[in-house]
Amino acid sequence: MKVEEFVIKKAKELESYIVEMRRDFHMYPELKYEEERTSSIVSKELEELGYEVMRTAKTGVIGILRGKEEGKTVALRADMDALPVQEENDVPYKSRVPGKMHACGHDAHTAMLLGAAKILAEIKDKLNGTVKLIFQPGEEGGLGAKKIVEEGHLDDVEAIFGIHVWAELPSGTIGIREGPLLASADAFKATIRGKGGHGAVPHMSIDPIVVAIDIANAYQKIISREINPLDPAVISVTKIVAGTTFNVIPETAELWGTIRAFNEEVRDFIIERMRQITEGYAKSMRCEGEFELTMEYIPPTINDKGLADFARRALKPLGEIVEPRPTLGAEDFAFYTQKTPGLFVLLGIRNEEKGIIYPHHHPKFNVDESVLWKGSAIYALLAYEYLEGAR
Numbered sequence: 001m002k003v004e005e006f007v008i009k010k011a012k013e014l015e016s017y018i019v020e021m022r023r024d025f026h027m028y029p030e031l032k033y034e035e036e037r038t039s040s041i042v043s044k045e046l047e048e049l050g051y052e053v054m055r056t057a058k059t060g061v062i063g064i065l066r067g068k069e070e071g072k073t074v075a076l077r078a079d080m081d082a083l084p085v086q087e088e089n090d091v092p093y094k095s096r097v098p099g100k101m102h103a104c105g106h107d108a109h110t111a112m113l114l115g116a117a118k119i120l121a122e123i124k125d126k127l128n129g130t131v132k133l134i135f136q137p138g139e140e141g142g143l144g145a146k147k148i149v150e151e152g153h154l155d156d157v158e159a160i161f162g163i164h165v166w167a168e169l170p171s172g173t174i175g176i177r178e179g180p181l182l183a184s185a186d187a188f189k190a191t192i193r194g195k196g197g198h199g200a201v202p203h204m205s206i207d208p209i210v211v212a213i214d215i216a217n218a219y220q221k222i223i224s225r226e227i228n229p230l231d232p233a234v235i236s237v238t239k240i241v242a243g244t245t246f247n248v249i250p251e252t253a254e255l256w257g258t259i260r261a262f263n264e265e266v267r268d269f270i271i272e273r274m275r276q277i278t279e280g281y282a283k284s285m286r287c288e289g290e291f292e293l294t295m296e297y298i299p300p301t302i303n304d305k306g307l308a309d310f311a312r313r314a315l316k317p318l319g320e321i322v323e324p325r326p327t328l329g330a331e332d333f334a335f336y337t338q339k340t341p342g343l344f345v346l347l348g349i350r351n352e353e354k355g356i357i358y359p360h361h362h363p364k365f366n367v368d369e370s371v372l373w374k375g376s377a378i379y380a381l382l383a384y385e386y387l388e389g390a391r
Helices: 003-013 015-027 036-048 106-122 144-150 207-226 264-284 307-316 336-341 371-389
Strands: 052-056 058-064 072-079 128-135 161-169 180-183 186-193 232-240 252-261 287-293 302-304 342-350
Touching: 003 015, 003 106, 003 371, 015 036, 015 106, 015 144, 015 371, 036 052, 036 058, 036 128, 058 106, 058 144, 058 264, 072 106, 072 186, 072 207, 072 371, 106 128, 106 161, 106 207, 106 371, 128 144, 128 186, 128 371, 161 336, 161 371, 186 264, 207 252, 207 264, 207 336, 207 342, 252 264, 264 287, 302 336, 302 342, 307 342, 307 371, 342 371
Parallel strands: 072 128, 072 161, 161 342
Antiparallel strands: 052 058, 058 128, 180 302, 186 252, 186 287, 232 252
16 A cells, blocks of 8 residues: 555544544633643653654644654644634533633644644654654744744754645635735734813814824725735724713824735835824824834745645645635744745635534634544645655
């Protein structure tokens, strides 16, 4: 039996194990950098399989499997953290932790990579190099990938692959796209300082709310009139903070929101224009304007063309492969692709017959567990085939 055939056969045999692990993680979700239980289970499983195991990024786990030859090193990544969401699914494996839920599929990612760990351990003597499994903490706002890169765990890695279960793709479909797949992400705060006073005599005040509203509208003109329409970008004002009661004009108003773009030059242009508009328009209206970024920048996720072409060939035995649309969502997998060539693969889990139709981060988000074996096969095939071709 060819190794490729064995990998697929073994992945199918491991289906019940993968589902069992996914359900266990789902019942006991842990938020960013709280993944103590999850990482403990992962470490135990890897140690029993003969992996070299080490901790990283506080609650992360790395497992290293050395093949018959030194060769190159390929990395496989799964994120482990959950979200602060109250689950609304009525399933036996519903979250048992109030206010916490695996609403983005990281439980599935972890289980799929554990399945792949078992497969790879069985073909260890056929690996022409080293496989590094990265079980990452803190993807949801914790920049766990950045910490792992900073700790040097990608210094010897030639290529890295990640998978994300995807609610927009039909169950079992594999999504591979070269180039930009996920956008960059910034968070911003604009503060407008005016002069407070009584709501009945606005001429004796300098109303920061009116100015803030004008500025929020002006931001949208950056997108519609200053950015090439072929370069997708978004500015969303998602929170306005001002005032405490109905008859008092406040002294300050705040605009909070997010900026998304695929092109870093576009991102830089947007930020500079937002700063200019905030400060300049506020000044023209006798206010003071201040613009600041409030979170560390997440770069766009750019899939390597060579790895995308390779993956299409390697994963052909697993069924339909499509080219998904890019999305303005963001992923810290981008920090890996800045360090080394990488590919982020999407695995469709949408199944309308089973009622699995809700988007990521929704309290009724779920995955079609019948295709999780395919995720393990994707991980294992990519690692094996890459090392074969990298000799």
